[in-house]
Each structure stands twice: as C-alpha cells, then as structure tokens.
Amino acid sequence: MNNEVLKAIADRRSIRAYTGRPVNDEELGALISAATQAPSAVNRQPYHFTFVRDKAVLDEFCQAWRNVSRQLNPDNPPSEDFNVFRGAPCVCFIFCDPLNSWSLVDSGIAVENLALAAHSMGLGSVILGMPKMLFEAAGEAWLQKLDCPAGMRFSVAIGIGTPAAGKDAHPVREGLVTVKG
Numbered sequence: 001m002n003n004e005v006l007k008a009i010a011d012r013r014s015i016r017a018y019t020g021r022p023v024n025d026e027e028l029g030a031l032i033s034a035a036t037q038a039p040s041a042v043n044r045q046p047y048h049f050t051f052v053r054d055k056a057v058l059d060e061f062c063q064a065w066r067n068v069s070r071q072l073n074p075d076n077p078p079s080e081d082f083n084v085f086r087g088a089p090c091v092c093f094i095f096c097d098p099l100n101s102w103s104l105v106d107s108g109i110a111v112e113n114l115a116l117a118a119h120s121m122g123l124g125s126v127i128l129g130m131p132k133m134l135f136e137a138a139g140e141a142w143l144q145k146l147d148c149p150a151g152m153r154f155s156v157a158i159g160i161g162t163p164a165a166g167k168d169a170h171p172v173r174e175g176l177v178t179v180k181g
C-alpha cells in the first residue's frame, strides 16, 4: 500500500547537516499548525512549543551545553564546534507538564507531527533529546530564557532546516513486532 502519508513516514530521516537557509515565516506557520494539531490525552495539550530561529540564542545555548557537557564528561568532552542542534537553523523546544502522566507521550506525538510536516515541505529535521542535559544543569535559567511556562519542564526538541546531506533508513531491530491473528 502506498500514499503520501506512508511515503513521508518511510522517507523521513534524522538530518544532521543543514544549509544556511533559514526557515521562512510561511514554513514556520505550517510547522506551528502541525504541532498544535497533534492529538493529546483528554485534549489537555499539556505542553508549550518555543520555536527559535534567532541564531544568537541557539549559539549561546550550544556554547552553554558544551560547557556543561565538558564538566559532566571530562573523559569524553564534546569537540569545540559540536552543535547540539546539529546545525539546524530553527529549533522547536517542547516543554511539558510533569504532573500530567501523558505529557511525555503527548510531546512525542507532537514532535513526530513536526518531523513529518517538515519532511512534507521538503525540509529536514532531527529530534533532539541531548539538550536536556543543559536544562537539568542550569535550573530555571534556560527554561525562563525560552519562555517555558511555570512548572513545565523540557521534554524534547526538534531541529528543522534545509537538508545539506541525506541519510540511509535506519535498520529495523529484529523481533520488534508481534502479530496475532
């Protein structure tokens, strides 16, 4: 069976190299629609999306992330130019309510909506868990800088931009699926 949705699911990849082209306002609008149209348990929408295209903010975050990483992993420090956003020119940070037991699942659904929407527009994306280290180390500071609502915590991020390189599909682990009947 094949259709546009199945094709987008099959063709999406984690992109870790981007051209310098910024995500434009029309693309940003479509991404915001895709994120906010995601289903959530009991329609609570227990999250907040902060989209950042400001390079100075992304660079500052990367620098702070590298500093924390060096402190926490002195034996395996990141390289001087390691970019935790993989160079994506637009990053959506998803914050969620830790008191809502479905909020991480809901965040995951929203982030996949963003990944598929980006792919459908000819953009690339990479879902990002690694930024979490800085949020955990920096207390409220970075949460506040990124307009995270009070009480919410980082759940996941996604970098989005124009791909500069492709990637093979990931191998599917054996024994991943059971079908009965």
Ligand SMILES: Cc1cc2nc3c(=O)[nH]c(=O)nc-3n(C[C@H](O)[C@H](O)[C@H](O)COP(=O)(O)O)c2cc1C
Pocket (backbone or CB within 6 Å): 012, 013, 014, 015, 016, 086, 126, 127, 128, 129, 130, 131, 156, 167, 168, 169, 170
């Ligand atoms: C929750 C989650 C967190 C991830 N965090 C990172 C990350 O911090 N950095 C990164 O480069 N890729 C990250 N990835 C991408 C995975 O490595 C990638 O999805 C996986 O290797 C499969 O490759 P594919 O997305 O191209 O199919 C993350 C993916 C998920 C779902």
